Amino acid sequence: MNLIKKEGIQQYSPIRYLWIGCIVILCLFSCSSPKNVTYFKDIPDTIKQRSIELATFVTPVIQPDDILQVTIQTLDAGATSMMNQSSPIFTANGTSPAAIPGVPTVNTTVPNGYLVDKNGYVLLPIIGKVMVAGKSTDLVRDEIRNGAEQYYKDPVVNVRFANFKITILGEVARPSAYIMPNEKVSILDAIGMAGDLTIYGKRENVLLIRDNNGKKDFVRFNLNDSKLFSSPYFYLHQGDVVYVEPNKSKVNSTDMSQVRNISILTSVLSLVIIAVSRINF
Template sequence: MSSCSTSKNITYFKDVPDTVKLREITQAAYYTPVIQVDDILQVNIQTLDPAASALLNQQGGSSWPVNGSGPATPAAAGVTGYLVDKDGNVVLPVIGKIPVKGKTTDVVRDEITAKAAQYYRDPVVTVRFSNFKITVLGEVAKPSTYIMPNEKVTLLDAIGVAGDLTIYGKRENVLLIRDKEGKKEFVRFNLNESNLFTSPYFYLRQGDVVYVEPAKSKVANTDMAQVKRISIIASALSLLIVLVSRVNF
């Protein structure tokens, strides 16, 4: 009986009626994430001179290992890019040192473009995170650390890349853990309610951890399996003792 789950416990957004044709919710505002110390940035500078572009984009020597796998990074592979040092800077070939901590990738792109324009004509610059990683743990199909392909990542995106919750996942109490200025923030989500779209934490930031608790039925099943194994072992030992005693007799 403890292993059974009703549909009301596993359905997302059950507060939206089945008969509704249109329902609008004002979604939380999206804030572009800022660059932090130890982030890894992928910087690409293209110029009219192919040789100059090759020189500016020499990032092969800076490869940093990443645990887990994701849609953009295979397992056991490294992430290539420029590491943001403890002072919040990256050092680019020819361009030199660029302060990036606390800035968005768009701002850094414009600053690098202005620097590159001092040496090259009409440079085209792109800047993105190479290590925008999200960790999903607990009752999901594929718990791991994932490198996301873009910066605009939602809670549902993280759950999706992890293969969705298992049948034992506690949908009404999903936990988000976030580092913020040396402190930990803990936020709870209820996937059964549509108002999670209005939460300011709906959009994730690099380094966020999503944890899905197991339901009581999973714990009960685990305990039951342990009791069953112990009973089997005890029965086997009892049988062995009986056989040994008869042989000795």
């Protein structure tokens, strides 16, 4: 029986008080504010069209330790086979290391291409050393084409980064280091490649870490705000790291001390109820 009659007055049994106390404790520890899981919440869902000024894209420049993929095409494919064959990474001193530290990819393979040495040069077959540091891939392409015209007729040259790496960590579906297929990569492109944020990702406080002339820049993004598109950090650079923090729900779910505290409070409450019930009865 949950009710006990004493001198004509109905009283609840200690068991009923115990259940009520446990429910109150669980509610106090489980209460949380609604999760911000929707991107760009400042854009009304009834709007038909809205324009936002996009951030200016700055073409990345080549730096030491970058890896370049260089292809030269002519009417005679055999004439340029040495330039275009899949080969290990070549350094400017002619060596070909088996692996390059700090160049991981999604499948942990080493990208083929030409490694930029510490002095900013790459060594190309036939053409020789080419200074590339501090230049865009478009400018290097034109310079290599000028050099290739001495040996080939009407060569078509393509130059691209083979290790444009972005690292995505934290609350995303597939945290890893990703080699991007092109140079124009936004924060949304990177998050999409990592499989989007999990339900526990803190969308209003995404952290970007960037190397900047020997220093580290730390920038916070709010994915709930459409101003993200106008941020000067909207487009990522080679070597950027994106970290998505877990929200309070994820932190609480993994906090074993909270579970311990709930158990202690429940035990104390049980003892208090039992003591009070013995005094009253």
